[in-house]
Amino acid sequence: MSILGDLVGPGSGVFGVLDDLMKRLWPDPAQQAKARLELLDMQQKGELAQLDAALKAQLAQAQIEDDEAKNGRLFIAGARAFIEWVCGVGLGYQIVARPFLVWASGAWWHVPAPPTLDMQTLFSLITSVLGLGGLQIAHKVFTK
Template structure:
Protein backbone atom coordinates (compact mmCIF):
# COMPACT_ATOMS: atom_id res chain seq x y z
CA UNK A 1 0.00 0.00 0.00
CA UNK A 2 3.00 2.30 0.45
CA UNK A 3 3.48 2.90 -3.28
CA UNK A 4 -0.16 3.85 -3.72
CA UNK A 5 0.05 6.28 -0.82
CA UNK A 6 3.19 7.83 -2.33
CA UNK A 7 1.55 8.40 -5.69
CA UNK A 8 -1.54 9.85 -4.02
CA UNK A 9 0.44 11.86 -1.46
CA UNK A 10 -1.18 15.25 -2.18
CA UNK A 11 -4.60 13.76 -1.50
CA UNK A 12 -3.51 10.85 0.67
CA UNK A 13 -5.25 12.23 3.72
CA UNK A 14 -8.56 11.65 1.97
CA UNK A 15 -8.06 9.03 -0.74
CA UNK A 16 -5.53 6.58 0.70
CA UNK A 17 -7.60 5.61 3.78
CA UNK A 18 -10.61 4.93 1.55
CA UNK A 19 -8.56 2.78 -0.83
CA UNK A 20 -7.01 0.92 2.12
CA UNK A 21 -10.43 0.24 3.60
CA UNK A 22 -11.74 -1.03 0.25
CA UNK A 23 -8.71 -3.30 -0.19
CA UNK A 24 -9.33 -4.73 3.29
CA UNK A 25 -12.63 -6.16 1.99
CA UNK A 26 -10.72 -8.45 -0.37
CA UNK A 27 -9.88 -11.56 1.68
CA UNK A 28 -7.61 -13.27 -0.86
CA UNK A 29 -4.03 -11.86 -0.59
CA UNK A 30 -3.37 -12.45 -4.29
CA UNK A 31 -6.56 -10.67 -5.35
CA UNK A 32 -5.79 -7.87 -2.88
CA UNK A 33 -2.31 -7.45 -4.37
CA UNK A 34 -3.78 -7.40 -7.89
CA UNK A 35 -6.37 -4.80 -6.85
CA UNK A 36 -3.64 -2.70 -5.24
CA UNK A 37 -1.52 -2.96 -8.38
CA UNK A 38 -4.50 -1.95 -10.53
CA UNK A 39 -5.23 1.00 -8.21
CA UNK A 40 -1.57 2.03 -8.35
CA UNK A 41 -1.54 1.83 -12.15
CA UNK A 42 -4.75 3.86 -12.39
CA UNK A 43 -3.38 6.49 -10.00
CA UNK A 44 -0.07 6.64 -11.87
CA UNK A 45 -1.92 7.01 -15.18
CA UNK A 46 -4.02 9.84 -13.76
CA UNK A 47 -0.97 11.63 -12.38
CA UNK A 48 0.77 11.25 -15.75
CA UNK A 49 -2.30 12.69 -17.50
CA UNK A 50 -2.27 15.67 -15.14
CA UNK A 51 1.45 16.17 -15.72
CA UNK A 52 1.00 16.08 -19.49
CA UNK A 53 -1.87 18.56 -19.25
CA UNK A 54 0.35 20.90 -17.21
CA UNK A 55 3.12 20.57 -19.80
CA UNK A 56 0.67 21.66 -22.49
CA UNK A 57 -0.40 24.65 -20.38
CA UNK A 58 3.25 25.58 -19.85
CA UNK A 59 3.96 25.22 -23.57
CA UNK A 60 1.00 27.45 -24.40
CA UNK A 61 2.11 30.08 -21.89
CA UNK A 62 5.70 30.07 -23.15
CA UNK A 63 4.62 30.38 -26.79
CA UNK A 64 2.17 33.21 -26.21
CA UNK A 65 3.11 36.59 -27.69
CA UNK A 66 1.65 38.53 -24.76
CA UNK A 67 4.19 39.51 -22.11
CA UNK A 68 1.44 39.12 -19.49
CA UNK A 69 1.07 35.43 -20.34
CA UNK A 70 4.58 34.34 -21.33
CA UNK A 71 6.50 36.76 -19.15
CA UNK A 72 5.18 36.13 -15.67
CA UNK A 73 7.77 33.48 -14.73
CA UNK A 74 10.78 35.55 -15.83
CA UNK A 75 9.18 38.56 -14.13
CA UNK A 76 9.00 36.66 -10.83
CA UNK A 77 12.65 35.69 -11.22
CA UNK A 78 13.74 39.26 -11.92
CA UNK A 79 11.67 40.66 -9.06
CA UNK A 80 13.16 38.11 -6.68
CA UNK A 81 16.68 38.86 -7.93
CA UNK A 82 16.18 42.63 -7.62
CA UNK A 83 14.71 42.23 -4.14
CA UNK A 84 17.67 40.11 -3.06
CA UNK A 85 20.13 42.60 -4.51
CA UNK A 86 18.41 45.42 -2.62
CA UNK A 87 18.04 43.53 0.66
CA UNK A 88 21.52 42.03 0.91
CA UNK A 89 23.76 44.27 -1.23
CA UNK A 90 22.36 47.73 -2.00
CA UNK A 91 20.71 48.58 1.32
CA UNK A 92 23.68 47.59 3.55
CA UNK A 93 26.06 49.47 1.24
CA UNK A 94 23.80 52.54 1.19
CA UNK A 95 23.57 52.52 4.99
CA UNK A 96 27.34 52.12 5.30
CA UNK A 97 28.07 54.93 2.82
CA UNK A 98 25.47 57.21 4.48
CA UNK A 99 27.05 56.55 7.89
CA UNK A 100 30.47 57.50 6.45
CA UNK A 101 29.21 60.65 4.73
CA UNK A 102 27.02 61.92 7.58
CA UNK A 103 29.41 60.81 10.32
CA UNK A 104 26.81 59.14 12.51
CA UNK A 105 24.15 56.45 12.23
CA UNK A 106 21.32 57.30 9.85
CA UNK A 107 17.85 55.76 9.84
CA UNK A 108 17.77 52.50 7.95
CA UNK A 109 15.65 52.22 4.81
CA UNK A 110 12.81 49.71 4.92
CA UNK A 111 13.73 46.05 4.72
CA UNK A 112 11.95 43.39 2.77
CA UNK A 113 10.20 40.38 4.22
CA UNK A 114 12.38 37.60 5.64
CA UNK A 115 10.56 35.09 3.40
CA UNK A 116 12.54 36.31 0.41
CA UNK A 117 15.21 33.64 0.82
CA UNK A 118 12.55 30.96 1.16
CA UNK A 119 11.06 32.02 -2.16
CA UNK A 120 14.48 32.16 -3.81
CA UNK A 121 15.51 28.75 -2.49
CA UNK A 122 12.26 27.29 -3.80
CA UNK A 123 12.85 28.80 -7.21
CA UNK A 124 16.47 27.66 -7.31
CA UNK A 125 15.51 24.21 -6.07
CA UNK A 126 13.09 23.81 -8.94
CA UNK A 127 15.75 25.04 -11.33
CA UNK A 128 18.23 22.60 -9.81
CA UNK A 129 15.83 19.70 -10.28
CA UNK A 130 15.37 20.65 -13.92
CA UNK A 131 19.15 20.76 -14.35
CA UNK A 132 19.38 17.26 -12.87
CA UNK A 133 16.66 16.07 -15.26
CA UNK A 134 18.56 17.56 -18.21
CA UNK A 135 21.76 15.83 -17.08
CA UNK A 136 19.90 12.50 -16.99
CA UNK A 137 18.45 13.16 -20.45
CA UNK A 138 14.81 13.59 -19.38
CA UNK A 139 12.83 15.78 -21.76
Protein backbone atom coordinates in the same frame (compact mmCIF):
# COMPACT_ATOMS: atom_id res chain seq x y z
CA MET B 1 4.22 12.27 -31.94
CA SER B 2 5.37 14.46 -29.06
CA ILE B 3 6.70 13.23 -25.74
CA LEU B 4 3.53 14.45 -24.09
CA GLY B 5 1.43 12.46 -26.55
CA ASP B 6 3.55 9.37 -26.01
CA LEU B 7 3.12 9.54 -22.25
CA VAL B 8 -0.56 10.43 -22.17
CA GLY B 9 -1.63 8.28 -25.12
CA PRO B 10 -3.47 4.98 -24.65
CA GLY B 11 -1.37 2.00 -23.58
CA SER B 12 1.47 4.13 -22.29
CA GLY B 13 1.71 6.53 -19.38
CA VAL B 14 3.52 5.62 -16.20
CA PHE B 15 3.77 1.95 -17.10
CA GLY B 16 5.67 2.75 -20.30
CA VAL B 17 7.95 5.22 -18.55
CA LEU B 18 8.73 2.82 -15.73
CA ASP B 19 9.27 -0.05 -18.16
CA ASP B 20 11.78 2.04 -20.10
CA LEU B 21 13.45 3.06 -16.84
CA MET B 22 13.77 -0.61 -15.79
CA LYS B 23 15.54 -1.41 -19.06
CA ARG B 24 18.09 1.29 -18.29
CA LEU B 25 18.60 0.41 -14.64
CA TRP B 26 18.76 -3.37 -14.91
CA PRO B 27 20.54 -4.71 -17.98
CA ASP B 28 20.07 -8.28 -16.71
CA PRO B 29 16.85 -9.76 -18.21
CA ALA B 30 16.12 -11.71 -15.01
CA GLN B 31 16.18 -8.53 -12.93
CA GLN B 32 14.02 -6.77 -15.53
CA ALA B 33 11.46 -9.59 -15.37
CA LYS B 34 11.35 -9.38 -11.57
CA ALA B 35 10.88 -5.61 -11.69
CA ARG B 36 8.14 -5.96 -14.33
CA LEU B 37 6.28 -8.41 -12.07
CA GLU B 38 6.41 -5.91 -9.24
CA LEU B 39 5.21 -3.21 -11.62
CA LEU B 40 2.31 -5.36 -12.78
CA ASP B 41 1.45 -6.06 -9.13
CA MET B 42 1.35 -2.31 -8.50
CA GLN B 43 -0.84 -1.87 -11.56
CA GLN B 44 -3.31 -4.48 -10.32
CA LYS B 45 -3.48 -2.86 -6.89
CA GLY B 46 -4.30 0.50 -8.44
CA GLU B 47 -1.17 2.24 -7.22
CA LEU B 48 0.00 2.72 -10.78
CA ALA B 49 -3.24 4.52 -11.66
CA GLN B 50 -2.51 7.10 -8.98
CA LEU B 51 1.02 7.59 -10.31
CA ASP B 52 -0.35 7.84 -13.85
CA ALA B 53 -2.88 10.50 -12.82
CA ALA B 54 -0.16 12.51 -11.06
CA LEU B 55 2.12 12.24 -14.12
CA LYS B 56 -0.65 13.38 -16.47
CA ALA B 57 -1.42 16.37 -14.23
CA GLN B 58 2.25 17.38 -14.17
CA LEU B 59 2.56 17.01 -17.94
CA ALA B 60 -0.60 19.05 -18.52
CA GLN B 61 0.79 21.81 -16.30
CA ALA B 62 4.10 21.72 -18.16
CA GLN B 63 2.24 22.00 -21.48
CA ILE B 64 0.26 25.00 -20.18
CA GLU B 65 3.45 26.70 -19.03
CA ASP B 66 5.08 26.02 -22.40
CA ASP B 67 2.09 27.49 -24.25
CA GLU B 68 2.13 30.56 -22.02
CA ALA B 69 5.84 31.09 -22.63
CA LYS B 70 5.33 30.90 -26.42
CA ASN B 71 2.45 33.38 -26.38
CA GLY B 72 3.23 36.65 -28.13
CA ARG B 73 1.30 38.83 -25.69
CA LEU B 74 3.49 40.42 -23.02
CA PHE B 75 0.76 40.19 -20.39
CA ILE B 76 0.65 36.39 -20.72
CA ALA B 77 4.22 35.45 -21.60
CA GLY B 78 5.83 38.16 -19.49
CA ALA B 79 4.25 37.29 -16.15
CA ARG B 80 6.82 34.66 -15.19
CA ALA B 81 9.69 36.84 -16.39
CA PHE B 82 8.31 39.79 -14.40
CA ILE B 83 8.21 37.73 -11.22
CA GLU B 84 11.75 36.48 -11.85
CA TRP B 85 12.98 40.06 -12.35
CA VAL B 86 11.23 41.23 -9.18
CA CYS B 87 12.84 38.39 -7.23
CA GLY B 88 16.24 39.09 -8.78
CA VAL B 89 16.05 42.78 -7.96
CA GLY B 90 14.87 41.97 -4.43
CA LEU B 91 17.75 39.58 -3.84
CA GLY B 92 20.20 42.04 -5.36
CA TYR B 93 18.96 44.79 -3.07
CA GLN B 94 18.90 42.67 0.09
CA ILE B 95 22.19 40.82 -0.40
CA VAL B 96 24.36 43.26 -2.37
CA ALA B 97 23.06 46.82 -2.18
CA ARG B 98 21.53 47.02 1.32
CA PRO B 99 24.75 46.26 3.28
CA PHE B 100 26.51 49.10 1.46
CA LEU B 101 23.54 51.42 1.94
CA VAL B 102 23.43 50.65 5.68
CA TRP B 103 27.15 51.37 5.96
CA ALA B 104 26.92 54.58 3.91
CA SER B 105 23.81 55.82 5.72
CA GLY B 106 25.55 55.49 9.08
CA ALA B 107 29.03 56.61 8.09
CA TRP B 108 28.36 59.47 5.67
CA TRP B 109 24.74 60.42 5.33
CA HIS B 110 23.67 60.15 9.00
CA VAL B 111 20.18 58.98 8.05
CA PRO B 112 18.24 55.89 9.19
CA ALA B 113 19.19 52.58 7.59
CA PRO B 114 17.14 51.48 4.56
CA PRO B 115 14.39 48.93 5.17
CA THR B 116 14.85 45.19 4.88
CA LEU B 117 12.78 42.91 2.70
CA ASP B 118 10.81 39.93 3.93
CA MET B 119 13.23 37.25 2.79
CA GLN B 120 10.94 34.35 3.71
CA THR B 121 8.32 35.56 1.25
CA LEU B 122 10.96 36.32 -1.37
CA PHE B 123 12.57 32.88 -1.10
CA SER B 124 9.23 31.06 -1.19
CA LEU B 125 8.33 32.97 -4.36
CA ILE B 126 11.71 32.26 -5.95
CA THR B 127 11.62 28.53 -5.17
CA SER B 128 8.10 28.17 -6.54
CA VAL B 129 8.73 30.20 -9.70
CA LEU B 130 12.01 28.52 -10.51
CA GLY B 131 10.70 25.07 -9.69
CA LEU B 132 13.22 24.37 -6.98
CA GLY B 133 10.82 22.24 -4.98
CA GLY B 134 11.59 18.68 -4.00
CA LEU B 135 9.91 17.07 -7.01
CA GLN B 136 11.92 19.10 -9.52
CA ILE B 137 15.20 18.32 -7.76
CA ALA B 138 14.32 14.64 -7.49
CA HIS B 139 13.46 14.58 -11.20
CA LYS B 140 16.80 16.12 -12.12
CA VAL B 141 18.73 13.73 -9.85
CA PHE B 142 17.01 10.51 -10.92
CA THR B 143 16.87 11.18 -14.66
CA LYS B 144 20.62 11.53 -15.17
